[in-house]
Amino acid sequence: MSYSIEIDRKWQKKWEETKLYKFDPEKKGEKLYCLEMFSYPSGANLHLGHWYNYSLTDSWSRMKRMQGFNVFHPMGFDAFGLPAENYAIKTGIHPQDSTLKNIATMEKQLKEMGATFDWDYELATCMPDYYKWNQWLFLKLYENNLAYRKNAPVNWCPKCQTVLANEQVIDGKCERCDSEIIRKNMTQWFFAITKYAQELLDCLPQLDWPEKTKKIQTNWIGRSEGSEVSFFCEKDGEQLKDENGDPLKLTVFTTRADTFMGVTYVVVAPESEICAKLTTDAQREEVEKYREFTSKASDIDRMSTTREKTGVFTGAYAIHPLNGRKVPIWASDYVIAGYGTGVVMAVPAHDERDFEFATKFGLDIIRVVESKEGAADELPYCEKKGVLVNSDEFNGLEMHKGLDAIVSKLATMDMGVKKVNYRLRDWLISRQRYWGTPIPMIHCPECGVVPVPEKDLPVLLPYDVEFTPDGESPLAKCESFINCKCPKCGKDAKRDPDTMDTFVDSSWYELRYPDNKNSEKIFDSEWINKIAPVDKYVGGPEHAAMHLLYSRFIAKAMRDMGLVKFDEPFKSLVHQGIILGPDGNRMSKSRGNTVAPDEYVNKYGSDVFRTYLAFGFSYTEGGPWDDKGLQAIVKFVNRVERLVDDTMTITDKYDPASLTKADKDLNYVLNYTIKSVTADSERFSFNTSIARMMELINALTKYQQSGEVNKGFLRHVVETLLLLFAPFAPHFTEEQWEKMGNEYSIFNQAWPTFDESALVKDEIEIAVQINGRVSFKVDIPSNAEQADVEAIVKSDARFDEALAGRNIVKFIYVKGRLANIVAK
RNA sequence: GCUCGUGUGGCGGAAUAGGCAGACGCAACGGACUUAAAAUCCGUCGGAGUAAAAUCCGUACCGGUUCAAGUCCGGUCACGAGCACCA
Numbered sequence: 001m002s003y004s005i006e007i008d009r010k011w012q013k014k015w016e017e018t019k020l021y022k023f024d025p026e027k028k029g030e031k032l033y034c035l036e037m038f039s040y041p042s043g044a045n046l047h048l049g050h051w052y053n054y055s056l057t058d059s060w061s062r063m064k065r066m067q068g069f070n071v072f073h074p075m076g077f078d079a080f081g082l083p084a085e086n087y088a089i090k091t092g093i094h095p096q097d098s099t100l101k102n103i104a105t106m107e108k109q110l111k112e113m114g115a116t117f118d119w120d121y122e123l124a125t126c127m128p129d130y131y132k133w134n135q136w137l138f139l140k141l142y143e144n145n146l147a148y149r150k151n152a153p154v155n156w157c158p159k160c161q162t163v164l165a166n167e168q169v170i171d172g173k174c175e176r177c178d179s180e181i182i183r184k185n186m187t188q189w190f191f192a193i194t195k196y197a198q199e200l201l202d203c204l205p206q207l208d209w210p211e212k213t214k215k216i217q218t219n220w221i222g223r224s225e226g227s228e229v230s231f232f233c234e235k236d237g238e239q240l241k242d243e244n245g246d247p248l249k250l251t252v253f254t255t256r257a258d259t260f261m262g263v264t265y266v267v268v269a270p271e272s273e274i275c276a277k278l279t280t281d282a283q284r285e286e287v288e289k290y291r292e293f294t295s296k297a298s299d300i301d302r303m304s305t306t307r308e309k310t311g312v313f314t315g316a317y318a319i320h321p322l323n324g325r326k327v328p329i330w331a332s333d334y335v336i337a338g339y340g341t342g343v344v345m346a347v348p349a350h351d352e353r354d355f356e357f358a359t360k361f362g363l364d365i366i367r368v369v370e371s372k373e374g375a376a377d378e379l380p381y382c383e384k385k386g387v388l389v390n391s392d393e394f395n396g397l398e399m400h401k402g403l404d405a406i407v408s409k410l411a412t413m414d415m416g417v418k419k420v421n422y423r424l425r426d427w428l429i430s431r432q433r434y435w436g437t438p439i440p441m442i443h444c445p446e447c448g449v450v451p452v453p454e455k456d457l458p459v460l461l462p463y464d465v466e467f468t469p470d471g472e473s474p475l476a477k478c479e480s481f482i483n484c485k486c487p488k489c490g491k492d493a494k495r496d497p498d499t500m501d502t503f504v505d506s507s508w509y510e511l512r513y514p515d516n517k518n519s520e521k522i523f524d525s526e527w528i529n530k531i532a533p534v535d536k537y538v539g540g541p542e543h544a545a546m547h548l549l550y551s552r553f554i555a556k557a558m559r560d561m562g563l564v565k566f567d568e569p570f571k572s573l574v575h576q577g578i579i580l581g582p583d584g585n586r587m588s589k590s591r592g593n594t595v596a597p598d599e600y601v602n603k604y605g606s607d608v609f610r611t612y613l614a615f616g617f618s619y620t621e622g623g624p625w626d627d628k629g630l631q632a633i634v635k636f637v638n639r640v641e642r643l644v645d646d647t648m649t650i651t652d653k654y655d656p657a658s659l660t661k662a663d664k665d666l667n668y669v670l671n672y673t674i675k676s677v678t679a680d681s682e683r684f685s686f687n688t689s690i691a692r693m694m695e696l697i698n699a700l701t702k703y704q705q706s707g708e709v710n711k712g713f714l715r716h717v718v719e720t721l722l723l724l725f726a727p728f729a730p731h732f733t734e735e736q737w738e739k740m741g742n743e744y745s746i747f748n749q750a751w752p753t754f755d756e757s758a759l760v761k762d763e764i765e766i767a768v769q770i771n772g773r774v775s776f777k778v779d780i781p782s783n784a785e786q787a788d789v790e791a792i793v794k795s796d797a798r799f800d801e802a803l804a805g806r807n808i809v810k811f812i813y814v815k816g817r818l819a820n821i822v823a824k
Numbered sequence: 825g826c827u828c829g830u831g832u833g834g835c836g837g838a839a840u841a842g843g844c845a846g847a848c849g850c851a852a853c854g855g856a857c858u859u860a861a862a863a864u865c866c867g868u869c870g871g872a873g874u875a876a877a878a879u880c881c882g883u884a885c886c887g888g889u890u891c892a893a894g895u896c897c898g899g900u901c902a903c904g905a906g907c908a909c910c911a
Contacts (some may be wrong), residue, residue, distance in 0.1 A: 215828060216906055224910070254911060267911090307909085332909095339910045346911085352825095353909055423910055545906075615849075616836060629836065632849050638863090679840080688838065691848035698848095701865085767844040772892045774844050812891055817843050822891045 003637055003732045005605045011731045012114055020745055023072050023118040025531070032069035033531055034061040035510055037539025037547070038076045041102035041124075042083060046109045048579045048587070048625065049540075051597045055610040056576070056619060056686055057538040058115040062727035063681050065116070066751040072531055074513040075110060075117040077103050079126035081502040085435040089468055095435040096463065099126055114606050114730050123516045125505035126435075132458035133512065133522040134505055135440040137554075139451050142441075146192045146557055149449065152428060153271075156184040161471035163432045183295060185271075188430040189439060189498070193553045197221050197422040199567075200552055208572035210620075216544040222423025226255035227407045229345065229416040231266065231318035234326065235280055240316070250274070250318055250329070253340030253421055258403035259347040260410075261391035262368035264358065266318045266329045267311070267344045269337035270294050278329055280315025287312055287331055294333040309334055309357045321415045322406075323392065332357065340421050348380065355380035366390055369399060427550065429501040434467035434474040436499030444486035444493040453487050459495065473497035507550040508558070510534050510569055522563070529565045537570040540578070548573070574684050577622020584624045595625045607729035608633050614686035614728050636690075637732060639697050640725065643718050644736045646704070652712035662703065663710050667758050669699040670717050674754040677724045690728065696721055715740075720752050768793055768802075769820040775802040786813040793819055 015021060036057045039050060058073070065071045084095035103124055110117065123130055141147040155164045159179040169181050201221050204214045230249040233240040240248040250266065268275045270291040279287045290312040311332030318327050334353055335344045348358035349367040358365050369386040371377050388394045388402040397405060410416025430439065438459045440452040452459055462481045467474040475481050476497035486493035514531045515523035533555070548570070555569040580586055581593030588594070600609045612633045617623050659667060673696040680689040700717060703709065719740065726733040726746050737746040764782045766789075767774045776798045780789055790811050793799055806823040813819045
């Protein structure tokens with residue numbers, strides 16, 4: 001029976017019956033936790049991206065298994081989330097019903113892929129036995145002051161009447177109805193990821209992750225070294241006081257304290273509390289109007305850098321602490337309330353934004369830095385080098401020295417200090433949506449916010465809920481859910497109506513898999529410290545800043561809560577590339593350029609399809625889909641099968657001691673193949689792994705054609721080829737292995753090792769270059785030293801001809817590669 | 825706008841540490857086998873040049889370092905990604 005999907009089915013059945021991929025924690029061998037990012041159970045069948053990610057990572061883990069590792073390789077579903085809810089709004093099919101059905105379909109398809117997942121460790125985030133621990137985690141974070149509530153702006157779609165997650169906002173528009181998103185203040189739950197900003201940065205270098213991903217995280221965290229400097233303020237001719245009656249300090253964050261003497265005004269974010277406090281009665285109406293105007297501005301407007309600056313004078317003044325200058329305080333939305341102190345000192349001579357603003361509103365511009373003394377640089381001069389001018393006692397100081405001097409001076413007055421700021425914000429996790437984990441908090445009119453007691457977990461997500469969006473959380477309208485008793489005082493209270501961001505679900509799932517049935521604890525810490533962290537994590541690059549950062553944060557928080565002993569959840573990370581449609585665009589139903597794996601799998605079998613995915617693309621690059629190369633794999637698989645048919649009846653023993661010259665040549669290729677496939681597959685270079693196996697088969701064909709065949713050796717080579725090919729074509733090779741009369745299963749065999757001595761050749765061919773150009777080639781003993789090579793080359797007739805009477809200036813021999821003669 | 829990444833034949837892609845560019849395959853062309861086709865096997869396959877060689881050009885473009893550059897450095901262009909008034 002030649003290879004087809006029938007073979008797939010035969011072995012899938014046998015593997016399941018014999019529990020071949022059952023994970024046994026006690027099995028000997030170093031543990032290896034290999035994980036692919038779990039998938040969202042969407043309606044359609046597995047798409048090409050799933051196959052590309054899962055089947056090839058499975059190949060990798062199969063190799064590791066054969067290499068003797070005790071591989072833990074689970075699979076599950078990221079089952080909460082908006083698509084199911086939106087689908088429900090459209091069709092009326094309940095998210096739970098569609099999700100559970102989709103999970104069943106995907107499980108079946110994943111099994112057809114022939115992956116080594118142990119389904120006993122499956123999890124789905126929408127199940128109460130999972131989200132119970134989501135809620136438990138929330139309570140722990142709350143206890144440890146890592147979860148808190150505050151009023152904050154959210155993305156609001158005026159048409160859908162609902163809050164949208166950041167990831168649903170595409171270029172400032174709603175992903176569903178394309179309306180422009182506006183900002184709205186709501187009281188929300190946050191996780192204090194910023195407490196870990198520095199550690200999240202510090203641990204990056206030690207991770208075996210793509211450099212690009214580390215850079216994205218570095219940028220996202222956005223560490224910025226600067227200073228906080230303060231001003232006293234004056235309003236209507238009187239000094240402003242704080243709540244203690246002391247003079248009010250208006251503090252700004254700046255990275256350019258060196259330009260401090262050039263401050264000509266100060267700007268506050270219009271929505272900030274300090275803005276209201278600073279505003280004079282005379283200006284109040286205007287400032288109010290402006291605040292309203294900016295709150296209505298859509299994100300599109302806000303995001304535009306070309307947008308003209310707007311702003312309004314608050315009526316108050318700041319007093320420059322070093323020169324006593326009275327500078328006006330303005331409100332403008334080019335200052336972000338959430339970053340730094342929400343207040344900025346403006347130095348229009350040395351900042352483009354300040355310059356634009358000052359020019360528009362006729363504010364003073366004072367130059368305080370010159371590239372070198374006396375240079376009339378064009379303003380704004382924003383280069384971070386130069387010498388201070390117009391800066392009184394600091395004149396003539398080089399920029400960095402000036403900065404230190406100014407901050408030191410301010411520090412003596414208690415008006416300045418060096419400070420590090422991060423761009424990273426705390427993680428807003430509240431969602432006014434139905435299909436997610438209910439937040440386990442109760443709002444009591446008497447006691448305030450009260451956590452649900454642990455014994456009452458899980459707070460079950462009710463089934464019968466009206467979830468058509470109308471601006472209110474769907475759960476708020478579900479009487480049976482929202483009404484409860486306060487756990488503290490027993491009086492009537494209400495549950496928190498929001499659900500958690502689904503990124504919370506996926507921020508710790510890798511730690512639940514190994515202990516997925518634990519009903520007492522989130523997981524057994526002792527066991528988790530053995531099996532975790534994940535050794536190899538594979539998934540799309542789109543999660544670089546969100547999921548991968550959140551997971552790192554949660555792991556660190558868990559560590560500090562004593563739940564785990566490691567610092568990082570994913571030691572090594574690989575991003576698979578993206579397979580585009582045949583037209584080079586991202587596959588999408590609306591474009592009509594999607595490619596269905598099923599058709600190929602049905603026609604060619606899972607293994608041909610898997611192997612083609614391995615061979616046709618550079619794994620981390622991906623690229624446009626093109627099925628022309630599939631035939632190459634069919635051909636390759638047929639060649640392997642023919643070789644098996646030729647050798648399956650051979651009973652001669654392989655005797656390594658009796659190899660002829662021809663045998664040794666083939667043995668060289670064999671060992672080179674073992675070495676290359678092992679090294680290439682290790683680093684996810686699957687295309688070159690397959691290429692090396694094709695070379696081996698080409699060499700085998702030549703060997704067979706040569707007529708002098710050592711049967712025992714030939715059989716040994718074919719068996720080794722099967723072992724190397726097994727991770728890529730598991731069903732096919734299992735079948736061939738059986739045909740050859742070998743014991744079940746090929747995956748219980750040891751991965752081939754190569755013999756270094758077989759890779760040593762007596763004689764090698766090197767290129768001889770004259771002045772860097774290849775002139776001719778020559779055979780030399782592989783252990784020849786420079787002097788020997790020089791002698792061989794000089795005695796070659798072609799050398800004199802190539803030299804053409806020139807003198808040898810220098811003779812360079814690069815061992816085993818080439819000789820280069822510099823001639824003049 | 826800022827930051828990062830990527831540019832190699834007709835195509836997918838190789839080249840791990842500066843050392844023979846184009847492995848392996850697809851497509852194409854030629855041949856063997858065949859009544860024929862399929863399948864299989866053998867060969868050619870970056871460009872110019874030649875009867876064939878020799879030779880020259882060639883890894884987006886310009887320049888540099890080096891005995892030697894796809895690889896390192898400086899600049900330009902194109903594409904892609906991330907961030908987006910972050911003070």
